[in-house]
Amino acid sequence: MSVHTLPAPPPPIHGRGTPINPPNRFEALAYVPDPDLPAEEAPAPATRFYRDAAASLITYNDSPDLGFSASINVYRGCEHGCAYCFARPFHEYLGLSAGLDFETKIFVKTAAPALLREELAARSWKPQTVVMSGVTDCYQPAERHFQLTRACLEVFAAFRNPVALITKSHLVTRDIPLLAPLAGIQAARVFVSVTTLDADLARRLEPRASAPAHRLRAIRELAAAGIPVGVMAAPMIPGLTDHELPAILEAARSAGARYAGYTLLRLPYGVKEIFGTWLDQHEAGKKDRILGRIRRSRGGKLYDATWSKRHRGEGIFAEQLAQVFAVTARRLGFQRECEPLSVAEFRAPGGRQLDLGL
Secondary structure, eight states: OOOOOOOOOOOOOTTOSOSOOOOOTTOSOOOOOOTTSOGGGSOOOOOEEEEOOOSOOOEEOOOTTTSOSEEEOSEESOTTOOTTOTTGGGGGGGTSOSSHHHHHEEEEOTTHHHHHHHHHHSTTOOOOOEEEOSSSOTTSTTHHHHOHHHHHHHHHHHHTOOEEEEESOGGGGGGHHHHHHHHHTTOEEEEEEOOOSOHHHHHHHSTTSOOHHHHHHHHHHHHHTTOOEEEEEEEEOTTTTGGGHHHHHHHHHHHTOOEEEEEEOOOOTTHHHHHHHHHHHHOGGGHHHHHHHHHHHTTTSSOOOOTTTTTTOOSHHHHHHHHHHHHHHHHHTOOSSOOOOOOTTOBOTTSOBOOOOO
16 A cells, blocks of 8 residues: 655745645646755845836725724835735736745836825715725835835825725834824824734744834824724634634723724635645644634535635634634624724815815
8 A cells, every 4th residue: 555645835934924825726737846946045035026017006996894884005025024914816817926925026106196096086986984004014014115105195194085004013003193184083093913912923824014012002193193993813823822802802902992903814726725725834733723623614625615604604703713702702892893994084185176076
């Protein structure tokens, strides 16, 4: 009887969430590294930036479980390198891989501020909340250099159009001088994502994102500046981080978060292989338990795209997590719902004023 052994996972790459580039499901060709090349001779996967020549910026969705319809993303790809990131497959639409390509080939919408100004000034624009980081993090490391998020916030401030941000970077505090005046007219809100409070786990799972303590410090600084801030305990990973949910909520509430939410890990398309490889490298002893619980929360699969289930899952583990969240959030005094941001102060600089029909 022959025994088949699976190939060992490739060694981790320092500062990267994955060392692999799974085949693009839309492409016939795939990059396959030389299996005989010693790891020390492999080229270092440096980050490369490409100009994204997008002709428009604001995108719209009609997903009933998102809570917003308009969003912008000034970067495609994300250097944070989170091994679980649901956005990785978006890189396949660019002819690239959801793996290492996603975190090393970053597309930069250098015209984003000008496009945003043009779209907000159009007579067809109906003032509404715009979310930044609907897909990739608007405060990823590239933002320190390109400062496109800051420039877009300057546009939102000029129009007094409401904006909500989601990030896992302390860099958001750099823009408190822009966010605080918008918050003063109920036109700004920030959610900070916290996946785990374990600094070592976060370093391996989200290698270039801010450490958990720095994210909590961001919540504290935003709250002190009068900016409504919430925490997203996301994603909760069954069998790895889900037990931390109460502690995450408690730490965020102590830091000044008013709102709280959570999502359950989802693994669309190539993210399954990427996260599975991460488990082989970092949590091999827990892999079967983690993937088993994910399947039991996803109808026997690793992902279920059904709108009503994709964020929270189903089954006993998902139900327990929902109950823990509800009880803890109520005990800590989190607001049950976010107040809607206001468009009442919208003004087009030098021109159109919002007609409220009064």
